[in-house]
Amino acid sequence: MTDTNHARPAALPDRIGGLRPLSENLWWSWQPHAEDLYRELDPFLFASVEENPVLLLRDVAPERLRRAAADPAYLDRYDRVMAEFAALLDTGPGSTWVGRHQPGLAERPVAYFSAEFGVHPTLPIYSGGLGVLAGDHAKAASDLGLPLVGISLLYRQGYLRQRLGHDGWQLDVTPSLEPGAEPTTLVRGDDGEPLCIEVSLDDPNARIRIQIWRVQVGRVSLYLLDTDVEGNPQWTRTVSSRLYGGDQEHRLRQEKILGIGGVRALRAMGIGPVYWHGNEGHAAFHLLERVREWVNEGLDFEEASRRVIASSVFTSHTPVPAGHDVFPPYLMDRYFGFYWPRLGLSREEFLALGRHDASGDGFNMTALSMRLSGFRNGVSARHGEITRSMWHDIWPDIEPPLTPITSITNGVHLPTWISPPMQELLDRHLPADWEQRMQDEDVWEPVLEIPDEEFWAVREQNNRDLLAYLHEYSRRRWSSREIDPRQVVAAGPFLQPQPLTIGFARRFATYKRATLIFSDPDRLARILTNRERPVQLIFAGKAHPADDGGKRFIQEIFWRSLDPRFEGRIAFAEDYDMLLASRLYGGVDVWLNNPRAPLEASGTSGMKAAANGALNLSILDGWWIEGFHASPDAGWGIEPSAELLDDKADKDDAEAIYAALEREVVPLFYDRDDANLPREWIRRSKEAIRALAPRFSSQRMVIEYIDRLYVPASEGGARWIKEPAGAKGD
Numbered sequence: 233m234t235d236t237n238h239a240r241p242a243a244l245p246d247r248i249g250g251l252r253p254l255s256e257n258l259w260w261s262w263q264p265h266a267e268d269l270y271r272e273l274d275p276f277l278f279a280s281v282e283e284n285p286v287l288l289l290r291d292v293a294p295e296r297l298r299r300a301a302a303d304p305a306y307l308d309r310y311d312r313v314m315a316e317f318a319a320l321l322d323t324g325p326g327s328t329w330v331g332r333h334q335p336g337l338a339e340r341p342v343a344y345f346s347a348e349f350g351v352h353p354t355l356p357i358y359s360g361g362l363g364v365l366a367g368d369h370a371k372a373a374s375d376l377g378l379p380l381v382g383i384s385l386l387y388r389q390g391y392l393r394q395r396l397g398h399d400g401w402q403l404d405v406t407p408s409l410e411p412g413a414e415p416t417t418l419v420r421g422d423d424g425e426p427l428c429i430e431v432s433l434d435d436p437n438a439r440i441r442i443q444i445w446r447v448q449v450g451r452v453s454l455y456l457l458d459t460d461v462e463g464n465p466q467w468t469r470t471v472s473s474r475l476y477g478g479d480q481e482h483r484l485r486q487e488k489i490l491g492i493g494g495v496r497a498l499r500a501m502g503i504g505p506v507y508w509h510g511n512e513g514h515a516a517f518h519l520l521e522r523v524r525e526w527v528n529e530g531l532d533f534e535e536a537s538r539r540v541i542a543s544s545v546f547t548s549h550t551p552v553p554a555g556h557d558v559f560p561p562y563l564m565d566r567y568f569g570f571y572w573p574r575l576g577l578s579r580e581e582f583l584a585l586g587r588h589d590a591s592g593d594g595f596n597m598t599a600l601s602m603r604l605s606g607f608r609n610g611v612s613a614r615h616g617e618i619t620r621s622m623w624h625d626i627w628p629d630i631e632p633p634l635t636p637i638t639s640i641t642n643g644v645h646l647p648t649w650i651s652p653p654m655q656e657l658l659d660r661h662l663p664a665d666w667e668q669r670m671q672d673e674d675v676w677e678p679v680l681e682i683p684d685e686e687f688w689a690v691r692e693q694n695n696r697d698l699l700a701y702l703h704e705y706s707r708r709r710w711s712s713r714e715i716d717p718r719q720v721v722a723a724g725p726f727l728q729p730q731p732l733t734i735g736f737a738r739r740f741a742t743y744k745r746a747t748l749i750f751s752d753p754d755r756l757a758r759i760l761t762n763r764e765r766p767v768q769l770i771f772a773g774k775a776h777p778a779d780d781g782g783k784r785f786i787q788e789i790f791w792r793s794l795d796p797r798f799e800g801r802i803a804f805a806e807d808y809d810m811l812l813a814s815r816l817y818g819g820v821d822v823w824l825n826n827p828r829a830p831l832e833a834s835g836t837s838g839m840k841a842a843a844n845g846a847l848n849l850s851i852l853d854g855w856w857i858e859g860f861h862a863s864p865d866a867g868w869g870i871e872p873s874a875e876l877l878d879d880k881a882d883k884d885d886a887e888a889i890y891a892a893l894e895r896e897v898v899p900l901f902y903d904r905d906d907a908n909l910p911r912e913w914i915r916r917s918k919e920a921i922r923a924l925a926p927r928f929s930s931q932r933m934v935i936e937y938i939d940r941l942y943v944p945a946s947e948g949g950a951r952w953i954k955e956p957a958g959a960k961g962d
């Protein structure tokens with residue numbers, strides 16, 4: 233990675249010179265017409281640089297640029313995209329949702345801290361759902377005109393790329409980022425030098441320097457902290473480089489940089505948020521740093537923390553106790569022993585901030601966030617209940633059901649996740665301003681009136697696009713000479729456009745039970761290989777590098793896919809990332825999800841599939857409890873087994889899924905009329921879009937955050953609007 237301001241590739245003709253600034257604002261990625269401007273320049277190159285316009289502009293032949301700059305049709309589209317891009321950056325207060333509905337929030341930003349952001353595959357600083365959710369949150373904030381600044385780390389090595397070995401075992405490959413491949417810009421001070429802030433890790437006398445990269449996501453800026461700065465001791469230069477690689481101490485260092493460095497970076501850049509949002513516990517130290525600033529101004533801990541609490545929002549995402557960061561006291565001593573005196577606290581008082589019944593004497597980052605944030609939520613109604621029951625011990629004087637934690641159900645950024653052909657179809661049938669009002673349920677009513685033929689043609693197109701994408705991926709892997717014919721077979725060469733296609737893709741955590749559908753292989757084989765009504769299954773997902781249980785699941789699917797009795801109708805698609813994900817959500821007929829309830833906090837992939845017209849076949853857990861009740865026609869809800877023993881629950885849940893497939897899903901899909909259209913299936917597919925897209929959009933989600941949490945938090949923050957001077961010393 234280099235500073236894109238400097239590594240300038242070949243010159244662009246002036247007439248289309250705007251392609252460069254556009255490539256550096258990820259806004260292009262959720263504007264199909266903007267993306268097409270790059271793709272059209274050289275479709276094969278665009279695919280081979282994994283849809284990264286920064287690289288495309290570096291490598292494209294000058295001849296193609298000249299041709300485009302002389303093509304009136306291209307220029308016409310170019311001018312329209314550039315006009316929209318200019319309008320985005322230059323909006324009056326009345327032109328956005330926030331300007332019209334919450335003008336008070338338009339003035340000063342919210343700081344949104346997240347250890348990951350999944351904005352676009354070319355910026356691999358996400359591992360899965362949490363990061364993609366943060367990216368969708370930022371995009372919706374941009375769309376709505378909410379001033380938000382994101383804070384995260386720049387993981388130069390990103391998250392692992394997944395390869396399967398010859399035996400189907402997951403190999404964790406460190407991605408090699410091409411220098412200059414990301415749309416990042418180094419933040420510089422007035423003197424033109426890189427702006428650096430300082431944080432001490434375990435030694436108060438040894439501060440390390442951190443530089444800051446900016447990424448533009450529409451109107452929103454993300455700032456990514458980077459410890460790989462010349463002059464820093466070697467061991468600190470890699471602290472920010474890997475996402476979730478390394479041990480607990482590495483993790484603590486990262487979180488110290490994210491939380492404490494994040495606050496200092498905002499101060500150094502002169503950005504003064506009024507209220508703050510911590511996405512999951514990883515960023516909790518930002519709360520301490522803000523308390524420290526006030527204490528440094530002369531307040532005592534109690535008054536200082538009162539101010540921080542009044543202006544802080546915290547979202548918890550995980551109902552699995554092991555999913556919360558807990559650090560042992562000896563590490564807290566090492567990294568914070570010189571810090572808590574600056575909060576005016578004793579060791580005991582400090583450690584008590586991170587105490588939680590279930591964590592022993594460890595320092596729990598979620599507990600810290602709960603205590604120092606006045607506005608707290610889980611991410612679905614069910615998860616809200618679970619979160620209240622997990623954390624009520626923090627408020628010993630409050631009855632457990634009254635634990636002050638609410639819920640705001642997750643949502644997804646529809647322009648990112650609805651396939652371009654489906655968006656074009658919606659453009660033709662929805663009100664012209666539907667993209668400004670995606671959260672309104674009324675806007676979606678006309679979906680039901682789309683002619684079946686037209687609707688089904690788009691669904692089939694998406695399915696063919698998915699298969700073409702998988703085949704092209706295999707071709708490239710094959711031509712790399714790294715894979716053998718069995719690996720090619722596992723990647724799905726025999727998938728066909730006609731059969732009912734079921735998708736299953738997520739992180740391979742064992743509680744998500746990816747192999748549940750293989751509980752009775754003979755029964756599954758009968759379902760898949762029926763002569764008149766065939767079914768095919770596509771799997772994807774990465775296991776955490778340290779999770780051998782998850783890797784065994786992947787290996788099992790690999791072996792199953794090679795078993796001839798399934799007749800080539802099972803595939804495992806390597807390297808699940810946002811690029812593959814968007815093809816999958818658009819191209820499958822059924823989205824399968826069978827977690828062990830109640831361990832799915834929300835889940836968002838099913839929302840993305842539904843917004844494209846896929847029907848969900850899922851255990852009633854997380855978001856699907858709400859989705860299925862909002863619209864029972866949008867899929868099938870499997871009541872989770874009440875069994876406490878995992879084996880028995882697995883057996884029950886698998887039985888229920890087979891029964892639904894055999895009796896309902898497959899017959900409905902193959903119930904065709906003379907025109908070979910599955911009329912009832914199409915009706916339900918449209919209903920899934922109509923009912924679920926607005927309700928589970930990130931626009932609805934961010935508006936709910938605004939109305940219920942951001943407004944009160946900003947009022948809390950505005951009472952002490954005088955921001956403390958950015959104190960540099962620890």
Ligand SMILES: *Cc1c(COP(=O)(O)O)cnc(C)c1O
Nearest residue numbers: 360361738809810813835836837
């Ligand atoms: C949406 C998404 C996820 C999260 O899906 P879940 O249903 O929450 O597991 C993970 N990875 C990618 C690439 C995604 O786009």
